[in-house]
Amino acid sequence: MEFKEKLISSYLAFEEDMDLSDSVHDTRAEALKVFEEKGFPTKRDEAWKYTSLDSLIREDYALFPKSEASIELKDVKKYFLYDTDTYKVIFIDGVYSPFLSNTTHDGLDVCLMSAALTKPKYRDLINTYFNKIAPGDDSLTALNTSYAKEGAYVYIPKNSVAEKPIEIIHFSSGNEEALWLQPRNLVVVDKNSQVQIIERHQSLTEHPVVTNSVTEIYVHQEAFVDYYKLQNDLPTASLIDNTYITQEKKSHASVHTFALGGKLIRNNLRFYHKGEHILSTLKGVTILEGKQHVDHSTLVHHSQPNCESHQDYKGIFSERSEGVFNGQILVDKIAQKTNAFQQNNNVLLDDKATVNSKPQLEIFADDVKCSHGCTIGQMDEEALFYLRTRGIPKKEAKALMTYAFANNVLESVQLPSLKKRINGQIARKLGVNLGFEL
Amino acid sequence: MLTIENLHAQVDGKAILNGIDLDVKAGEVHAIMGPNGSGKSTLSSVIAGNEDYEVTQGKLLLKGNDLAELDAEERAHLGIFLSFQYPVEIPGVTVTNFIKTAINANRKAQGLEEMPASDLLKKIREKAKLLEIDSKFLSRSLNEGFSGGEKKRNEIFQMAMLEPALSILDETDSGLDIDALKIVANGVNKLKGKHNAVVVITHYQRLLDYIVPDFVHVLFDGKIVKSGTKELAHELEKKGYDWIKELA
Numbered sequence: 163m164e165f166k167e168k169l170i171s172s173y174l175a176f177e178e179d180m181d182l183s184d185s186v187h188d189t190r191a192e193a194l195k196v197f198e199e200k201g202f203p204t205k206r207d208e209a210w211k212y213t214s215l216d217s218l219i220r221e222d223y224a225l226f227p228k229s230e231a232s233i234e235l236k237d238v239k240k241y242f243l244y245d246t247d248t249y250k251v252i253f254i255d256g257v258y259s260p261f262l263s264n265t266t267h268d269g270l271d272v273c274l275m276s277a278a279l280t281k282p283k284y285r286d287l288i289n290t291y292f293n294k295i296a297p298g299d300d301s302l303t304a305l306n307t308s309y310a311k312e313g314a315y316v317y318i319p320k321n322s323v324a325e326k327p328i329e330i331i332h333f334s335s336g337n338e339e340a341l342w343l344q345p346r347n348l349v350v351v352d353k354n355s356q357v358q359i360i361e362r363h364q365s366l367t368e369h370p371v372v373t374n375s376v377t378e379i380y381v382h383q384e385a386f387v388d389y390y391k392l393q394n395d396l397p398t399a400s401l402i403d404n405t406y407i408t409q410e411k412k413s414h415a416s417v418h419t420f421a422l423g424g425k426l427i428r429n430n431l432r433f434y435h436k437g438e439h440i441l442s443t444l445k446g447v448t449i450l451e452g453k454q455h456v457d458h459s460t461l462v463h464h465s466q467p468n469c470e471s472h473q474d475y476k477g478i479f480s481e482r483s484e485g486v487f488n489g490q491i492l493v494d495k496i497a498q499k500t501n502a503f504q505q506n507n508n509v510l511l512d513d514k515a516t517v518n519s520k521p522q523l524e525i526f527a528d529d530v531k532c533s534h535g536c537t538i539g540q541m542d543e544e545a546l547f548y549l550r551t552r553g554i555p556k557k558e559a560k561a562l563m564t565y566a567f568a569n570n571v572l573e574s575v576q577l578p579s580l581k582k583r584i585n586g587q588i589a590r591k592l593g594v595n596l597g598f599e600l
Numbered sequence: 601m602l603t604i605e606n607l608h609a610q611v612d613g614k615a616i617l618n619g620i621d622l623d624v625k626a627g628e629v630h631a632i633m634g635p636n637g638s639g640k641s642t643l644s645s646v647i648a649g650n651e652d653y654e655v656t657q658g659k660l661l662l663k664g665n666d667l668a669e670l671d672a673e674e675r676a677h678l679g680i681f682l683s684f685q686y687p688v689e690i691p692g693v694t695v696t697n698f699i700k701t702a703i704n705a706n707r708k709a710q711g712l713e714e715m716p717a718s719d720l721l722k723k724i725r726e727k728a729k730l731l732e733i734d735s736k737f738l739s740r741s742l743n744e745g746f747s748g749g750e751k752k753r754n755e756i757f758q759m760a761m762l763e764p765a766l767s768i769l770d771e772t773d774s775g776l777d778i779d780a781l782k783i784v785a786n787g788v789n790k791l792k793g794k795h796n797a798v799v800v801i802t803h804y805q806r807l808l809d810y811i812v813p814d815f816v817h818v819l820f821d822g823k824i825v826k827s828g829t830k831e832l833a834h835e836l837e838k839k840g841y842d843w844i845k846e847l848a
Contacts, residue, residue: 544688551681554701562701565693570691
């Protein structure tokens, strides 16, 4: 049986645990129809021209873990950013782990999507926000929606600052031969509030895992969301991340994506504007090796005047790794005085590494400042020579240059301990000891 | 210290150096002058080990070690330092961290332990003072947003920290105002001694008023066409380079 068929036929089993009279369930059923009709995207779809899911969906995956895996804290502690002092929503094989988590309902909600989807007190919120920005016609998003059941639910009420960052981590235990995960997250940040979130997917064994994740983020008036995606998984783990953000006036939403490891990663990151004086920030560092493949597909839809967006993606590719950047900026006729900037700079360290970079600017307003720049090059030999004349060996010199190249993205990381962690990961990835802490 | 015999080098098949002979002894300062395009910068790049240039003939020795098969970093470990005309910017890496990386890379090559942090800081403070560099400068990203003068001062600061046997200063005077020039020259003068040597590459005589050479060589068309003492530099300043071309 093809995996697509399995996804459709397994839906009956999934439904058994659901409340079928619920309106959420209607949403799921409709979404399944979309997926059934559209199926997995193929290279014939323009948006998937450079990324093929064929090698992933040829395999078979368990959709529901058979047994509950237990993980010792000591085995996964290293994947936490902080030992203490964060809210944590931790899942193992898609199942909530109360033991590893640290949730709250004290002034803000950091809890579970399963609770939000089923408990009456969240009913209004779910009716207002669930699946409202995720596009109905995207097949992978629809697939996620049809199985939407668990994930993180975050609600920050108005005029409040989440005092601790929130870590959302999805572990896969390796209990299954191969596992398909579909977490569904919802983040609502009310007027004049702030939150910082770190999201991570981590395999603990080399059993194949594919995660098809959907996150909807609502950023209300004057709110600030600072979101970090840490993608540094094993070479057997793949991730399709669909993140949809809607912003109201004078809000700021920032997403940093650090794609440092995994088999295949596709980031669909979409920003929608619902008011004026909005700031959207999209930044990324991609460092790949082996046969890894990362595809960043971004959209900022400027549909209101006086808004600003900044995109800055740096990529460093060695061996046979492949990078794709597809950055779309859409400026509606009404969106005058838009400032929209996009940068995508890539360095290829080996002959067999490839990058496809495609800026897509569609501008219908006449009084705007939009710019884009895309570069694909080799490492600057002159700069390497400079470092080597100081006695720094070639490998370390390359690492220093790589670090310098990615630096302006790293600089904007607001959490010092996260910045340190990422710097450490990059240094390890480059396999050097530079003699100082980056 | 440095022995160059009949050195020929080319880049992209184009001959730039056409048989250079030069002998620099410890404790000496040599100036290499010449018009634009005479091969001055090529010579410094070839000595430092830039792989863009191919040595086709001749010999290059430092303290008796044949440099032919050595990479740029290995030459640095032997004690060659090149002060660049256009130093490279490294965002996100501070001057202090960069120097720490460089010093410890050199120590590692010599089989030494890393320099203790306290010793390193002491040395940084001492050498920064010598070049009138303030501590704020040291925590800035290497060369990023530096003025021309700051870049050159930073080059000499690195030289001071690395204590090379042979320093090659490539057009160190370009882009410097007179005050910066004096500071840089003063730094170089304090660093030179019995056991090291300096090769100053310059188009103009100006720098040589402050770093006084023992010998002056004139390079033209990839060859040294005339050698002399510091008076030769004055003569060039007065007469220009045209008469040199006739010697070639």
